[in-house]
Amino acid sequence: MLQDTHGRKFPYLRLSVTDACNFRCGYCLPHGYQKPQGCAPFLKQDEIRQLVTAFANLGCQKVRLTGGEPTLRRDIVEITRMIASTPGIQTVALSTNGYRLEHLATSLHEAGLKSINVSVDSLDPQRFADFTGQDMLPRVLGGIDRALELPFQSVKVNSVLMRETWLEELDRFSEWVRQRPVTVRWIELMPTGGNARFFQDHFISSQKLRDRIMERGWLPIPRDLAGGPAQEYLHPEYLGRLGVIAPYARNFCQSCNRLRVTSRGGLRLCLFGDGEQDLRPLMQDSAQLPELTQTIERAILGKAISHALESGNFGNNQTFSAMGG
Numbered sequence: 001m002l003q004d005t006h007g008r009k010f011p012y013l014r015l016s017v018t019d020a021c022n023f024r025c026g027y028c029l030p031h032g033y034q035k036p037q038g039c040a041p042f043l044k045q046d047e048i049r050q051l052v053t054a055f056a057n058l059g060c061q062k063v064r065l066t067g068g069e070p071t072l073r074r075d076i077v078e079i080t081r082m083i084a085s086t087p088g089i090q091t092v093a094l095s096t097n098g099y100r101l102e103h104l105a106t107s108l109h110e111a112g113l114k115s116i117n118v119s120v121d122s123l124d125p126q127r128f129a130d131f132t133g134q135d136m137l138p139r140v141l142g143g144i145d146r147a148l149e150l151p152f153q154s155v156k157v158n159s160v161l162m163r164e165t166w167l168e169e170l171d172r173f174s175e176w177v178r179q180r181p182v183t184v185r186w187i188e189l190m191p192t193g194g195n196a197r198f199f200q201d202h203f204i205s206s207q208k209l210r211d212r213i214m215e216r217g218w219l220p221i222p223r224d225l226a227g228g229p230a231q232e233y234l235h236p237e238y239l240g241r242l243g244v245i246a247p248y249a250r251n252f253c254q255s256c257n258r259l260r261v262t263s264r265g266g267l268r269l270c271l272f273g274d275g276e277q278d279l280r281p282l283m284q285d286s287a288q289l290p291e292l293t294q295t296i297e298r299a300i301l302g303k304a305i306s307h308a309l310e311s312g313n314f315g316n317n318q319t320f321s322a323m324g325g
Contacts, residue, residue: 084112177240
């Protein structure tokens with residue numbers, strides 16, 4: 001399995017299949033998606049097959065499809081099926097804004113999708129519409145309920161933690177998971193090159209949230225460092241769980257187990273790193289597979305021990321949609 005010079009192993013690939021998105025969330029694309037001028041097209045299915053095969057040969061077991069909004073790709077079901085059938089890949093997951101989930105959930109499950117994360121930053125319909133630019137909360141929640149009717153391994157909701165709304169949303173989401181086996185995870189707001197003012201206006205540490213969750217009788221679940229970055233909580237009176245992802249927390253990067261590839265084939269060792277390794281030229285022919293595999297192995301040796309968010313350095317990350325979240 002891929003291992004860096006700090007002893008961390010990487011069985012998990014986050015693969016962006018598009019940087020386009022139809023939502024206008026304030027921390028990512030407040031003015032909507034604008035296609036970059038003169039850029040290459042998104043990765044094709046054959047290129048994705050070559051890439052995933054290389055990662056599987058290096059011990060990768062899980063692939064998460066991200067964006068932008070990955071379901072904007074009309075071939076998302078075919079991509080899912082192809083990756084799920086790759087030898088060595090045990091789990092295919094999807095991160096989505098949920099606007100097509102009700103329509104696609106059955107087809108994605110039949111194609112081999114195992115788990116779904118849906119971004120929902122508010123359960124208040126007007127606030128959701130104001131924030132995303134889309135009056136689609138009932139449609140998104142309907143998609144989540146449809147996913148819960150299917151035997152997915154997990155259905156989770158990701159919500160960005162914001163200073164002025166966190167307590168109201170904690171109340172809403174807590175009640176929402178009382179009868180739903182969904183894990184709602186709040187993620188601390190993170191800076192990019194394009195959201196400096198938004199970050200300044202809305203950032204809050206997750207400590208108050210964590211304290212309030214514990215005060216209400218939620219119990220922390222012991223973390224498995226190989227399982228991901230969230231601290232999750234359970235409560236005997238609720239079917240669902242709550243969770244917190246705190247990238248500013250001490251030793252957050254100690255449990256890093258994922259790499260990212262952008263929608264045009266750039267390998268990123270860290271969401272907040274500088275630069276990326278262009279893998280696309282090595283995805284064109286099966287004869288290139290050994291070289292592609294070796295290139296990934298060499299690149300991982302340059303992964304830093306930690307990001308530098310605490311010092312205000314977010315690398316060259318301009319938008320989350322461009323980096324795959």
